[in-house]
Amino acid sequence: MTHFATRFERSSLANVGWAALAALVLVAPASAQQRDPAYAAARSSGAVGEKVDGYLGFPVSPSSEVRRLADDINIKRRDVYAQRAEANGVTIEEYAFTAGCEAISRTAPGEKYQAPDGRSWLTRGAGAPQRDPRCP
């Protein structure tokens, strides 16, 4: 009887373990679809900002961590841009610039974005951001 109980307990524990693992596997892709907390923090603190060319830039000189984080995201962005540019028969720069227009539009108040001059940095306010005249 005790044998059975312990065996039952073990198997139920194992089930819990499997369930937890399955839950992790199911949750993992969903969490990858959200911003990394470090990235989210860098955005809201103004350590990184959206550039006119469709990539992340540094309004202030970045820490090595922030630089690594932004470089990593920029490489991934370029990868996506390259795929979509090819699908649309345009250059990566054209696609990236268009994505930059959109990304600047979608900045939240308080986040940094590059001014249309491609040099200075602005903080997104409540209203529409200043964008390049070619942005839709």
Next chain:
Amino acid sequence: MTAQQLTNRAPAATSLPMQGSAPGNRRLRRIGKGRAALMKGVMLIGGTMMLAGCISINAPDKPIVIELNINIKQEVVYRLAADAGNTIEDNPDIF
């Protein structure tokens, strides 16, 4: 022609131009001076022109970024806008 000139410098006149008198020689020298002055003037003008050229070359200092962007046409951006918006929505981890 003086005797001294005859003994010290002029070789025997073998052709017509060589038989020219002293005043004639002076005229030749004057022409030489005039040419030197002309050359000086040309060099001065050339120098100022080069100087002016240097200044105009120095003027532009930030055209690179702008030139890159000029190649992107507005119509292309408009055509891609919806696609780019979808791309951003499909990749919320990197945007």
